[in-house]
Amino acid sequence: MLGLNYSFMMAETIGQKGITGRKLESFRVKALEALEEIKRKRYPGLAFTELPWQDVSSVKEAAKRLKELDYFLLLGIGGSALGPKCILESLSPFHNQRRDGKGPKVFIYENVDPSTLRSILASLDIKKTGINVISKSGGTSETVASFMILYEMLEKSIGREAAGRFVLTTDPEKGDLRKLASEGMSSLPIPPGVGGRYSVLSPVGLLTAEVIGVDSEELLAGAKEAHEKCLACNFWENPAIVAATLYYVMQRDEGRSIDVLLPYADRLKSFSDWFCQLWSESLGKQGKGLTPYPSVGTTDQHSQVQLWMEGPEDKVVTFLRVEDYEADFAIPDVFGQYEGMSFLRGQTLAGLIKAEEEATELALAKAGRPNMAITIPKIDAYHLGHLFYFFEVVTVLTGHFLGVNPFDQPSVEEGKKLTFGLMGKKGFEDKKREVVQARDKKSQFTI
Amino acid sequence: MLGLNYSFMMAETIGQKGITGRKLESFRVKALEALEEIKRKRYPGLAFTELPWQDVSSVKEAAKRLKELDYFLLLGIGGSALGPKCILESLSPFHNQRRDGKGPKVFIYENVDPSTLRSILASLDIKKTGINVISKSGGTSETVASFMILYEMLEKSIGREAAGRFVLTTDPEKGDLRKLASEGMSSLPIPPGVGGRYSVLSPVGLLTAEVIGVDSEELLAGAKEAHEKCLACNFWENPAIVAATLYYVMQRDEGRSIDVLLPYADRLKSFSDWFCQLWSESLGKQGKGLTPYPSVGTTDQHSQVQLWMEGPEDKVVTFLRVEDYEADFAIPDVFGQYEGMSFLRGQTLAGLIKAEEEATELALAKAGRPNMAITIPKIDAYHLGHLFYFFEVVTVLTGHFLGVNPFDQPSVEEGKKLTFGLMGKKGFEDKKREVVQARDKKSQFTI
Numbered sequence: 001m002l003g004l005n006y007s008f009m010m011a012e013t014i015g016q017k018g019i020t021g022r023k024l025e026s027f028r029v030k031a032l033e034a035l036e037e038i039k040r041k042r043y044p045g046l047a048f049t050e051l052p053w054q055d056v057s058s059v060k061e062a063a064k065r066l067k068e069l070d071y072f073l074l075l076g077i078g079g080s081a082l083g084p085k086c087i088l089e090s091l092s093p094f095h096n097q098r099r100d101g102k103g104p105k106v107f108i109y110e111n112v113d114p115s116t117l118r119s120i121l122a123s124l125d126i127k128k129t130g131i132n133v134i135s136k137s138g139g140t141s142e143t144v145a146s147f148m149i150l151y152e153m154l155e156k157s158i159g160r161e162a163a164g165r166f167v168l169t170t171d172p173e174k175g176d177l178r179k180l181a182s183e184g185m186s187s188l189p190i191p192p193g194v195g196g197r198y199s200v201l202s203p204v205g206l207l208t209a210e211v212i213g214v215d216s217e218e219l220l221a222g223a224k225e226a227h228e229k230c231l232a233c234n235f236w237e238n239p240a241i242v243a244a245t246l247y248y249v250m251q252r253d254e255g256r257s258i259d260v261l262l263p264y265a266d267r268l269k270s271f272s273d274w275f276c277q278l279w280s281e282s283l284g285k286q287g288k289g290l291t292p293y294p295s296v297g298t299t300d301q302h303s304q305v306q307l308w309m310e311g312p313e314d315k316v317v318t319f320l321r322v323e324d325y326e327a328d329f330a331i332p333d334v335f336g337q338y339e340g341m342s343f344l345r346g347q348t349l350a351g352l353i354k355a356e357e358e359a360t361e362l363a364l365a366k367a368g369r370p371n372m373a374i375t376i377p378k379i380d381a382y383h384l385g386h387l388f389y390f391f392e393v394v395t396v397l398t399g400h401f402l403g404v405n406p407f408d409q410p411s412v413e414e415g416k417k418l419t420f421g422l423m424g425k426k427g428f429e430d431k432k433r434e435v436v437q438a439r440d441k442k443s444q445f446t447i
Numbered sequence: 448m449l450g451l452n453y454s455f456m457m458a459e460t461i462g463q464k465g466i467t468g469r470k471l472e473s474f475r476v477k478a479l480e481a482l483e484e485i486k487r488k489r490y491p492g493l494a495f496t497e498l499p500w501q502d503v504s505s506v507k508e509a510a511k512r513l514k515e516l517d518y519f520l521l522l523g524i525g526g527s528a529l530g531p532k533c534i535l536e537s538l539s540p541f542h543n544q545r546r547d548g549k550g551p552k553v554f555i556y557e558n559v560d561p562s563t564l565r566s567i568l569a570s571l572d573i574k575k576t577g578i579n580v581i582s583k584s585g586g587t588s589e590t591v592a593s594f595m596i597l598y599e600m601l602e603k604s605i606g607r608e609a610a611g612r613f614v615l616t617t618d619p620e621k622g623d624l625r626k627l628a629s630e631g632m633s634s635l636p637i638p639p640g641v642g643g644r645y646s647v648l649s650p651v652g653l654l655t656a657e658v659i660g661v662d663s664e665e666l667l668a669g670a671k672e673a674h675e676k677c678l679a680c681n682f683w684e685n686p687a688i689v690a691a692t693l694y695y696v697m698q699r700d701e702g703r704s705i706d707v708l709l710p711y712a713d714r715l716k717s718f719s720d721w722f723c724q725l726w727s728e729s730l731g732k733q734g735k736g737l738t739p740y741p742s743v744g745t746t747d748q749h750s751q752v753q754l755w756m757e758g759p760e761d762k763v764v765t766f767l768r769v770e771d772y773e774a775d776f777a778i779p780d781v782f783g784q785y786e787g788m789s790f791l792r793g794q795t796l797a798g799l800i801k802a803e804e805e806a807t808e809l810a811l812a813k814a815g816r817p818n819m820a821i822t823i824p825k826i827d828a829y830h831l832g833h834l835f836y837f838f839e840v841v842t843v844l845t846g847h848f849l850g851v852n853p854f855d856q857p858s859v860e861e862g863k864k865l866t867f868g869l870m871g872k873k874g875f876e877d878k879k880r881e882v883v884q885a886r887d888k889k890s891q892f893t894i
Contacts, residue, residue: 007889078749093562096544097570111746112803114796115540115826116713118774123544139787142745145778145799148788152779176785196749257759258705258738266563277750284754291705291754291761294741298589299558301862302525302643303724307731307738309858312704314738327565331592332599338623340586341595343872349561352592352870356559359865362885366861379562411756414813415748418806423799425790438809442454 045407047193079196138175494640526643585622
């Protein structure tokens with residue numbers, strides 16, 4: 001059970017820069033209409049709402065084999081990497097530094113930076129590595145390129161057994177990876193309607209979870225609870241509706257178009273990154289959209305808070321508070337002679353981080369900067385599953401308010417085509433010409 | 448020598464959404480006036496412009512002792528951590544995964560998250576650890592709290608030798624850390640006028656550089672070149688002036704208030720984070736400011752580009768292109784039967800990442816989204832020093848255009864006071880009451 005506290009968004013608490021209950025209430029009909037769309041699965045993309053009830057036996061089986069190896073390498077980009085990465089970093093922080101030797105070390109290659117691939121290869125033994133290739137379409141250039149390199153490398157190293165080291169997570173019917181799977185390579189399906197950024201609770205995220213020893217059913221159990229709460233038809237009792245309405249109104253009426261997600265936990269830093277992709281690609285279109293901002297507390301109090309507090313009034317901050325850090329350190333009685341230190345004696349780090357979180361909420365509110373807080377009892381699979389699903393539903397609802405389709409991403413195509421042109425893909429010769437012509441127009445400048 | 452290409456910011460290339468040369472030129476007087484302020488060091492904060500000429504012998508000496516240990520732990524937050532972290536991740540990526548065993552493993556604790564401290568302590572052997580405590584004021588609560596914990600821990604473990612394991616990087620005269628240093632603990636100075644976010648080229652960043660085997664004089668040599676270029680009095684030949692003017696005009700006249708920094712290199716991801724603190728705290732005040740956005744390519748093409756391309760017209764994107772990745776992988780001739788893969792054969796990863804970078808620049812420009820590109824020959828200490836210094840000068844100049852003081856951060860005080868109240872610090876009892884009263888006003892909501 002999570003908590004949502006939006007008092008510091010409301011006019012009755014923070015005054016004229018807040019929103020009145022009456023205004024929120026006026027969105028009741030539109031919100032319930034959006035909810036109906038979700039319930040009736042009006043878009044194929046809403047298939048993600050079925051994920052909490054999937055059968056995970058094939059995921060567990062694939063993970064069992066991978067866990068016997070010393071290294072696990074994931075190849076994917078965008079939604080195919082951000083979900084698994086968040087699960088890894090939230091639920092098994094400092095995973096590769098552990099000295100207990102349990103389970104494989106994990107590497108996620110989510111780019112085509114050759115320097116990173118070199119570093120990864122220097123950190124693992126390819127002979128003892130299992131590889132998960134993730135691409136919904138089966139044709140993502142970046143992922144396919146690294147797959148080809150790794151496949152050849154592994155084949156040179158262990159011969160015919162190489163194919164058995166791969167698990168291809170892809171569309172169940174279409175694409176090149178699926179064809180390879182039908183020729184015998186091991187695979188897991190991403191259900192047809194589920195797009196990359198809504199795929200964390202599909203085998204995309206679940207396989208990594210199982211490989212690092214997290215029970216994927218716990219993630220799904222948390223998502224089921226979120227499903228129940230977020231699809232409730234009572235406006236004021238549905239946290240997803242209230243949150244989506246607040247984000248929307250804050251933009252439409254107050255010009256607050258940047259949504260900062262601020263977890264007070266290092267482990268949830270990559271949750272911010274996951275959220276940013278979901279929010280950007282789902283809502284940024286037709287000239288509309290809200291800009292998500294990744295952050296982490298307390299660290300960013302010394303980096304960003306100055307801007308949020310006193311800069312342009314264009315932001316809404318959503319805190320993620322953690323109740324139980326499952327670790328703590330007492331601040332001991334040393335250097336008592338110094339005033340700046342003595343007040344900390346007898347306190348604990350968990351006490352300090354929680355105090356700073358609460359203080360920052362209030363300091364922002366006092367400066368007329370709206371913010372709300374989500375409370376997480378502790379960072380475990382259950383609550384992470386809940387959070388994922390909650391934000392997915394909030395995103396779909398916000399898309400409905402904005403009047404955009406939260407499941408497409410039409411604007412990434414042009415860059416792909418120009419890249420195809422530069423890489424010499426057939427049929428894209430005109431795109432290559434375009435790039436070359438643009439080079440001519442650009443004037444170089446040294447600094 | 449870096450390159451700056453701003454063609455895709457200009458009206459002559461991208462049309463009406465660009466800026467005319469005449470408009471840029473109209474800022475000549477104001478820009479040269481700002482330059483004069485820097486040259487004459489009108490603000491104490493401009494002391495950072497002297498850092499390239501500092502004597503680094505004491506840093507090298509401190510590093511020599513620390514390098515003999517197996518682990519190096521840095522305690523700092525904000526500017527005291529982001530600079531060192533950027534140097535570590537840019538110049539020695541995957542540092543702790545290296546198997547050559549050269550030099551200490553490095554951990555940076557830049558928060559008060561107890562879970563992270565537990566993970567760090569589980570990853571190192573405290574008996575073999577040297578610790579760098581960084582706080583300009585000597586009184587940063589987060590840093591001091593972890594210092595107290597680590598000091599007691601180390602003292603329990605190795606007794607009186609504990610004090611010799613610390614290097615305190617702090618103000619040369621003031622503060623609790625300086626007092627401790629005067630009682631015998633080893634220390635390094637942060638020159639008086641140099642604020643946290645301009646301190647990367649002081650001992651704050653240089654010690655970490657030396658500990659990981661980077662010659663700090665290389666960083667400074669790059670900064671010297673930047674100094675020469677960025678303080679040149681010819682408007683059109685000064686890249687810092689051109690860049691600052693472009694950022695400013697894009698906000699003032701085009702409403703583009705979000706500045707995305709987009710390096711095409713995983714190693715420079717933390718350069719984005721460093722830049723974000725510099726830009727936020729320096730410029731976000733008096734209702735003014737530009738919001739910096741951290742990013743990395745190609746990864747964020749699958750996360751953010753949709754929003755930048757088709758979302759609200761509120762962004763300027765600055766690419767960081769790398770010419771030589773110092774590593775590469777040929778994409779081999781495997782799976783040739785699949786069309787989505789075959790066009791990649793014979794290409795290389797460096798070729799692909801560079802093609803995607805260039806394609807994304809052009810795709811944005813074609814969509815009327817202004818962008819510029821900085822080219823870095825390769826990611827080494829020299830060019831990183833150049834980049835740091837370049838962006839520091841750009842920040843000061845942009846602050847001059849905006850009419851704000853780029854060296855203060857008045858708005859982080861309130862949160863500190865409220866935290867002091869909650870932590871029971873004497874003299875802040877009224878702040879505690881304020882928090883408690885605010886709690887009463889908030890209504891809990893479960894999700």
